[in-house]
Amino acid sequence: MKAVVLVGGEGTRLRPLTYTTPKPLLPIANVEFLERQLAWLARHGVDEAVLSLGYMPEAFTRHFHDERFGDMKLRFVVEHEPLGTAGGIRFAAEGINERMLVCNGDVLTDLDLSAFVRFHDECGAEATISLAQVEDPSAFGVVPTRTDGEVIAFVEKPPREQVPTNWINAGTYVLEPSVLDGIPARLNVSIERETFPRMLERPGRLYAMQSDAYWLDIGTPQKYFEAHVDVCSGRLGRPPVAGASEWSSGVWVQPGATIAPDAELVAPVLIGERANVGSGARIEASVLGADVEVGAGASLARSVVLDAVSVAPGASIADLVVAPDAALPCGPREG
Ligand code: GTP
Numbered sequence: 001m002k003a004v005v006l007v008g009g010e011g012t013r014l015r016p017l018t019y020t021t022p023k024p025l026l027p028i029a030n031v032e033f034l035e036r037q038l039a040w041l042a043r044h045g046v047d048e049a050v051l052s053l054g055y056m057p058e059a060f061t062r063h064f065h066d067e068r069f070g071d072m073k074l075r076f077v078v079e080h081e082p083l084g085t086a087g088g089i090r091f092a093a094e095g096i097n098e099r100m101l102v103c104n105g106d107v108l109t110d111l112d113l114s115a116f117v118r119f120h121d122e123c124g125a126e127a128t129i130s131l132a133q134v135e136d137p138s139a140f141g142v143v144p145t146r147t148d149g150e151v152i153a154f155v156e157k158p159p160r161e162q163v164p165t166n167w168i169n170a171g172t173y174v175l176e177p178s179v180l181d182g183i184p185a186r187l188n189v190s191i192e193r194e195t196f197p198r199m200l201e202r203p204g205r206l207y208a209m210q211s212d213a214y215w216l217d218i219g220t221p222q223k224y225f226e227a228h229v230d231v232c233s234g235r236l237g238r239p240p241v242a243g244a245s246e247w248s249s250g251v252w253v254q255p256g257a258t259i260a261p262d263a264e265l266v267a268p269v270l271i272g273e274r275a276n277v278g279s280g281a282r283i284e285a286s287v288l289g290a291d292v293e294v295g296a297g298a299s300l301a302r303s304v305v306l307d308a309v310s311v312a313p314g315a316s317i318a319d320l321v322v323a324p325d326a327a328l329p330c331g332p333r334e335g
Helices: 033-043 057-063 084-092 113-123 177-181 191-199 221-232
Strands: 002-006 048-053 072-078 100-104 107-109 127-133 167-175 206-210 215-217 245-248 251-253 264-271 282-288 299-301 316-318
Touching: 002 033, 002 084, 033 048, 033 072, 033 100, 033 107, 048 057, 048 084, 057 072, 084 191, 107 167, 107 221, 113 127, 113 167, 113 206, 127 191, 167 177, 167 206, 215 221, 221 264, 221 282, 245 264
Parallel strands: 002 048, 002 100, 048 072, 127 206, 251 264, 264 282, 282 299, 299 316
Antiparallel strands: 100 167, 107 215, 127 167, 245 251
């Protein structure tokens, strides 16, 4: 089966990290998010993925320079101006004349895609949307359905007191090729705000499947951090990264890391390849990337420290996402 993965957005809410790395290539627990997503697609039989690119396309073509991810073939399609979610799908899916999976490139999930496609088949749908349940749906597209799954309405970001249901559009779709015919070519069109609502004008076309699978949109700093905690806590399988070993429950260490015997590690923790944790340091609910240096007596709590960061001896860091190669704490600028 083929999949289209939407990875063309600028990721403005994760700036400044996304000034240098597009959101789908930011790591989650030391594995690029997009690699996690492609591995999930591959587990459910996707053998070809089209990456719908717009922002920083060279970062993707460089990362997947042989146009493969394991056994999966990759194709790159670059938009020269943003086409929105539906316009992007239509442009990327040019030439695909069969049923396809489509996913937003910023949703971490272990949704059973095989069951999802079966549901789509059983409904005889033209398009099927996966739904996730959240406590506060007011920031999402809310999707009330009939008991058989047919979508009744699309309510984009309703005020809290007018929320019709807690089930929201989870950003994974099965589409028949006929859906693409209804999307105008080369225009900026939103699938959530335009294509799906328009499909409701005729019954029997648009269905949605409720699922309690793990689901998280990684698009804000808070959610980006949460994704690390969930992956390191084993909510998406173990180990969190291939090759990591579990030192104690929820404390994972990658090959080549050195940790002083008197350092204190409080789960969930992941220490990256060749990272070095000095004597008396304390690391709690945090992830260190590759080649990170943590000085003696330093303390890190609830933080994600990306590759090659150095943390000075005795420094104290909490609730931060630290960009690669930074030195902490930052001293006053000279001159
Ligand atoms: P923010 O700017 O922080 O909202 O992030 P974003 O740019 O990723 O936007 P959003 O979270 O709404 O996008 C959801 C998914 O659609 C992400 O995977 C984006 O990469 C992708 N996306 C958004 N706009 C476009 C677009 O115009 N073209 C393509 N190809 N993908 C898009």
